[in-house]
Amino acid sequence: MNFAIIGCGFIAKKHAAAISQTESAKLVAVCDKVTDTMQFYKEEYGANDYNNLEVMLEKEKIDVVCICTPSGYHASIAVQVAEAKKHIVVEKPIAMTLGDTERIIEACRVNEVKLSVVHPNRFRPVVQELRKILDQGLLGEVSHASCMVNWNRNQEYYDQATWRGTKEYDGGVLMNQAIHNLDLLLWFLGKPKQVFSMEATRFRNIEAEDVSVGTIQFETGALGTVEASTTVYPKNYEESITIFGEKGTVKIGGTNALYFEHLEIEDMTDNQRQDLKESIKADPWGTPGHQWIIEDMVNAISENREPAVTGEDGKNALKLVLTFYESAKLNQPVQF
16 A cells, blocks of 8 residues: 655654555655655655645555644644545644544545554553453452653754644643553543643743643543653653552553553462563564554555544543643643
C-alpha cells in the first residue's frame, strides 16, 4: 500500500522508518511547506516531494496518509484527506478541540476511510503484559492507580518552533507528553466519571502548562492520580503507571515506562514473576510502536476492520486532557 506523509518534522521520521519496515507498505510522497525538510525523505526513501497537499493528493496514487503536522492543523488536513478517499494515520492528539475531532471522525465515516490515532505506548511489551494481567482479572478489583510523567523539555525544545507550547497548536505537558499515559489509564481502567486538576507554567516561557497534578474518579469507583511535568532538571526522571488491586500491585516504570518495577500478584509464583520481568528486560521496546500502528492500518484495510487505536480512542484521550484543563481553569471538579 502506498503511504504519504504530511509534515516532515521530527516525528515524521518515525513514520517513514515504520513504513519502510512494514511489508506491503511504501512511502511514495511527502508534503511540507518548507522544501528543505523533505530532502531527507527524497534521498532515503525515494519519495516525491510536494509543497501543496491538493496537488499531491491529485497526482499520487496514495492509500494511506500519515498526518505529522503541528496538532492545531490536524483537523483541516484530515478532513481534506478523508474527502480524497484516503485512509488516515494521525499523530496524537487527534485534534485540539472536541469539535474538530468530531469533524475528523465524521469525515472519515462519510467517506468510508479508516482512521487510526498514534498512541504507540499501548504496544510496548510491558504494557501489553499489564493489559493481559488486567484482562485475566489477576488483580481483582482495582482500588486506585497512579500515573507519573516527570520529564525534561528545556526552553530550547520549545524555542525550536513558534507553535510549540501554544494553546492553539500544541498544548502543554498534558496534551503533548502525558496524553499517551492518559490513554493507557483509559485503556486499563475504563471511563472516568469526574476529574479535578491544578496546573501551572513554572519554568518554561510558554503559553500552556509545564506542570500539572490531578485526580480521576472512574465509573468503576476506582481513583487515579496524575502528575505530569516538563520542568525536571536536568533530564527525564520517571514515566510510570502503578495499579493497586485487591489481589496485586503492579508498577511499570523507569524513565520511559518500559519495565516491571513492582510485580506482586496473589496467584503468581516467584518463578513466574521473575520470568516475566526478565522477558521484558530482554527486549523492553519490542517492535516500535509506530511500526505497530502502520502494520495494523495495512491489516485493517486488508481485513476491512477497525484499526487497533480508533478515532474514538483518540477522542477519549483528548477529552480527558480537555476536562483536566477545564477543571484547572474553574478550580473545581468537572464531570467527564
